[in-house]
Amino acid sequence: MYGESACSLVKELDRNRGTLPPYNNxxxxxxxxxxxxxxxxxxxxxxxxxxxxxxxxxxDYTATIRTRHAIIQRNxxxxxxxxxxxxxxxxxxRWEFGxxxxxxxxxxxxxAESNWFSKYSSMLATYMRSIGDxxxxxxxxxLNPPKALYIEVKCLVxxxxxxxxxxxxxxxxxxxxxxxxxxxxxxxxxxxxxxxxIN
Amino acid sequence: MSLCYSYTPNYFSIEDILxxxxxxxxxxxxxxxxxxxxNPSAEENDIKQxxxxxxxxxxxxxxxxxxxxxxxxxxxxxxxxxxxxILKADATAVDLHKLGLYxxxxxxxxxxxxxxxxxxxxxxxxxxxRFKELMDFADDVVCxxxxxxxxxxxxxxxxxxxxxxxxxxxxxxxxxxxxxEAATMVINHKKRKRIDVDDLx
Amino acid sequence: xxxxxVEFLGEKQLISIIPTFNSSTxxxxxxxxxxxxxSLPVNVPLWVAVNLKQQRKCKIxxxxxxxxxxxxxxxxxxxxxxNFVKMPSEHYMIEGKLLLSIAxxxxxxxxxxxxxxxxxxxxxxxxLRSSVNTLITGKSxxxxxxxxxxxxxxxxxxxxxxxxxIHRMKMERPRFSTPSQSTSLxxxxxxxxxxxxx
Numbered sequence: 001m002y003g004e005s006a007c008s009l010v011k012e013l014d015r016n017r018g019t020l021p022p023y024n025n026x027x028x029x030x031x032x033x034x035x036x037x038x039x040x041x042x043x044x045x046x047x048x049x050x051x052x053x054x055x056x057x058x059x060d061y062t063a064t065i066r067t068r069h070a071i072i073q074r075n076x077x078x079x080x081x082x083x084x085x086x087x088x089x090x091x092x093x094r095w096e097f098g099x100x101x102x103x104x105x106x107x108x109x110x111x112a113e114s115n116w117f118s119k120y121s122s123m124l125a126t127y128m129r130s131i132g133d134x135x136x137x138x139x140x141x142x143l144n145p146p147k148a149l150y151i152e153v154k155c156l157v158x159x160x161x162x163x164x165x166x167x168x169x170x171x172x173x174x175x176x177x178x179x180x181x182x183x184x185x186x187x188x189x190x191x192x193x194x195x196x197x198i199n
Numbered sequence: 200m201s202l203c204y205s206y207t208p209n210y211f212s213i214e215d216i217l218x219x220x221x222x223x224x225x226x227x228x229x230x231x232x233x234x235x236x237x238n239p240s241a242e243e244n245d246i247k248q249x250x251x252x253x254x255x256x257x258x259x260x261x262x263x264x265x266x267x268x269x270x271x272x273x274x275x276x277x278x279x280x281x282x283x284x285i286l287k288a289d290a291t292a293v294d295l296h297k298l299g300l301y302x303x304x305x306x307x308x309x310x311x312x313x314x315x316x317x318x319x320x321x322x323x324x325x326x327x328x329r330f331k332e333l334m335d336f337a338d339d340v341v342c343x344x345x346x347x348x349x350x351x352x353x354x355x356x357x358x359x360x361x362x363x364x365x366x367x368x369x370x371x372x373x374x375x376x377x378x379x380e381a382a383t384m385v386i387n388h389k390k391r392k393r394i395d396v397d398d399l400x
Numbered sequence: 401x402x403x404x405x406v407e408f409l410g411e412k413q414l415i416s417i418i419p420t421f422n423s424s425t426x427x428x429x430x431x432x433x434x435x436x437x438x439s440l441p442v443n444v445p446l447w448v449a450v451n452l453k454q455q456r457k458c459k460i461x462x463x464x465x466x467x468x469x470x471x472x473x474x475x476x477x478x479x480x481x482x483n484f485v486k487m488p489s490e491h492y493m494i495e496g497k498l499l500l501s502i503a504x505x506x507x508x509x510x511x512x513x514x515x516x517x518x519x520x521x522x523x524x525x526x527x528l529r530s531s532v533n534t535l536i537t538g539k540s541x542x543x544x545x546x547x548x549x550x551x552x553x554x555x556x557x558x559x560x561x562x563x564x565x566i567h568r569m570k571m572e573r574p575r576f577s578t579p580s581q582s583t584s585l586x587x588x589x590x591x592x593x594x595x596x597x598x
Contacts, residue, residue, distance in 0.1 A: 001236075001237070001239065002236070002237070002258075003255065003257070003258070007216065007217075007220050010213055010216045010217065011217070013213055014213050014217060018383065018384055018387050019384065019387060019388065019391065041233075045233075059232050060230075060232075061232060061233075063229050063230065063231040063232075063269050064231050064232050064233050064234055066261075066262065066265075066269060067231055067234055067237075067258070067262060067269065068234070070257075070258055070261045070262060071258065073261075074257045074258065077210060077216065078216060080210070080211065081210070081211045081212070081213060081216055084211045085211060085213055092384065093384060095382075096382035096383065096384040096385055097382070097384065097385060097388075102388060104392070105388070144377065144379070144402070144404045144405070145404055145405060145407070145408035147376060151379070185379075186379060189379045189380070189381060190379075190380075190381055190382045190385065191381065191382070191385055192381040192382075192385045192386065192389060196378045196379040196380070198374070198375075198376050198378055205557075205560060205561045205564035205565070206561070206564075206565070207564070207568070303565070303569070307568060307569065319569060319570070322569050323538075323566065323569050323570070326562075326565065326566065326569065327536055327537045327538060327566075328537070330533065330536045330537070330562060331533050331536075334529065334532070334533070334558065337558065353565070357558065357561055357562065357565075360557050360558070360561065361557070361558035361561075364402070364554075364556060364557060364558070365554075367402050367403055368403050368554050371402075371403035371404065371407070372403075372497070375501045377403075377404050
């Protein structure tokens, strides 16, 4: 059935909400082939219909051309939706994972998507630096109103050295507890390195 | 990032693409040469006038809704009188998921086929009478998968959003301070990784 | 909004404290606070009060309404009325929650106060749910007078989404249309489309 591969692409995204499945070159190729094929057929039939009408005979291809056209439109829509929704997901990932993606997600990106991600990342960084006169504002922290300057956190992984913004170094070890400025912790909490402890 | 909009389909919407993949009874009004492939049960090259097929809505819609329609389409079974009567009697008792994954969304598309607007009325009636249950259900801390399975896809989205915000409120009421959490995608990513590792052993 | 954001709004509410320290006026973006003179009452935003209390630098003077007799009356009124009764504070739930978690020693019969506030909240929530149900079923208008922000927010995003859906159902043709067929027979310029996919 026409439009089947295109729809599989979209279903693939639907099944994998909240994550990015590998960029499906193979299916995209199939959809592109189907589109090109339909267009070529339409062009040929259109040409033939013209010739026939000059002679005053021949089949009416209007219905065929219209039907193929509807299929082309559908295929285009699915292709565009596939790429668009992947970018939206990628954008959210910048906010959730930070500027460095886990390697097993990174391999799933197409070349163009990788480029887009680094450009988005650096644009966001430039923008955040440009706010105010004071070296900028980090928009990725304080997503909820802060209650206290310092919070207690538990480290969930052996992270190694971590540099605080005042230049001092902390060695982060698994299952150790730390009492740190909230602003310094928030990124690491979002990335799952720290767990926020509440008494 | 927490901005949250109601569902309105747009060109890129995954939901809408899946909704329009649903099939609908169609009948060809004209011959369509060369496109016999549309009919999987016949080997012919052309589609003959009068052929009846279940076409996906994305194809049926543009071919039927035009100045010179190529096909005529019919209401899918679940929006016809027999089913309307069942829904009218007690919409809360119906397993909507079984009637159609996208009962409301497809209903919105096909209601124009019913000039007496009974389909519209039944959509409204169904949604309104099932609403209270959905609202109560969103308040339960543990969600019963059996109940959730009886919702159509739209109700499911609505339920999940409502449930999430109710749980946020509950935990605000019960805790003195809210915990900062890891990002949703990060949590899911970790879970998935754990599953992958489990598969290895 | 999530509840913490609503709480943040509520924390601007002024509340009276008795400081145990001396300090001149402190200038903040949101306005000046102080000056503080030990054992002289002064009004500060709720969040400042909470912070000072946690550092044991003040005693909190609970708002007048945080009193068992008054709250009992309010509860009875809420029970008796079909509509929502006006609350003594726009942020009663937030003030109640914050003060009762850090300043129980400053509030008379704190446990009873906590229970009654929770009771009032529960009565109002039950009313709100039935009011919302009448609204959705289209039987009548929903009644939202005298609801506080936290209460209104508790029904988001369910109500706006449901109302939008009902609106879509009532609309004539709730679809964004694919480009109409009549103009498209000339097709997209086929050669450009083909080249896009090469």
